[in-house]
Amino acid sequence: MDTRIHCALLVSTALALAACGRKEEPAPAPAPAPAPSVEPAPTPAPAGIAVSSVTAGSAIGADKKVSVATDSFAPSDTMYVSIDTTGSGTAKLDAKWTYHKGGNVAVVEEDSMTIDTAGPATHEFHVSKPDGWPAGDYQVEVMLDGMPAGSKKLTVK
Amino acid sequence: MSDDMPDFSNVKGGSSSAATKIHVVVSGDSLSKIARREYGSAKDWKRIFEANRDILKDPDKIYPGQQLKIPPKE
Numbered sequence: 001m002d003t004r005i006h007c008a009l010l011v012s013t014a015l016a017l018a019a020c021g022r023k024e025e026p027a028p029a030p031a032p033a034p035a036p037s038v039e040p041a042p043t044p045a046p047a048g049i050a051v052s053s054v055t056a057g058s059a060i061g062a063d064k065k066v067s068v069a070t071d072s073f074a075p076s077d078t079m080y081v082s083i084d085t086t087g088s089g090t091a092k093l094d095a096k097w098t099y100h101k102g103g104n105v106a107v108v109e110e111d112s113m114t115i116d117t118a119g120p121a122t123h124e125f126h127v128s129k130p131d132g133w134p135a136g137d138y139q140v141e142v143m144l145d146g147m148p149a150g151s152k153k154l155t156v157k
Numbered sequence: 158m159s160d161d162m163p164d165f166s167n168v169k170g171g172s173s174s175a176a177t178k179i180h181v182v183v184s185g186d187s188l189s190k191i192a193r194r195e196y197g198s199a200k201d202w203k204r205i206f207e208a209n210r211d212i213l214k215d216p217d218k219i220y221p222g223q224q225l226k227i228p229p230k231e
Contacts, residue, residue, distance in 0.1 A: 090179060099165065115174050116177045116226065121175050122174075125171070127169065
């Protein structure tokens with residue numbers, strides 16, 4: 001046999017043997033399917049409106065928040081109560097101002113407003129008395145849709 | 158109320174909101190009266206009218222029971 005033929009046979013045999021010994025590579029794992037785009041469920045809006053805080057003071061700012069917080073007033077002061085609400089929708093806010101002396105209670109003023117808000121908001125009620133407040137103990141009760149939502153005890157000195 | 162309780166008949170109260178208020182029209186109301194009460198000036202009736210153009214065609218015609226949007230005081 002020709003030397004070149006020998007060489008060719010040897011090479012082809014070696015290639016065949018090498019091919020037989022090679023382990024089959026596992027097929028590459030298919031690329032993971034992209035995770036389905038799941039939008040997080042929107043946080044449900046709070047049902048209705050809730051009162052988050054009630055603050056008393058002797059002055060408010062343009063944002064309706066109390067700028068001078070106090071529970072103690074001078075006779076010439078206007079008394080304010082600022083109410084922060086959360087949530088959206090329509091609700092009725094009531095404020096009832098009372099004077100307490102001994103075991104007796106006198107209603108000073110009652111006021112209400114219906115609000116329509118798309119989010120957190122601040123609201124205020126106020127009372128004043130041209131000839132000055134009598135010294136003593138007062139209270140303001142805040143109601144939301146007829147349910148107690150907070151109160152503050154006030155003093156005039 | 159006891160006789161020795163103070164007289165609170167001259168107390169002036171009010172309210173305002175950073176949100177829109179809803180005013181339910183009662184007999185005798187006018188936009189000017191509502192504006193005076195809400196904003197302190199009857200001249201501001203146009204603000205209420207503009208905010209309620211969807212239900213008001215004539216500013217002189219409002220009816221008891223109508224719910225008017227009162228924009229926040231500026």
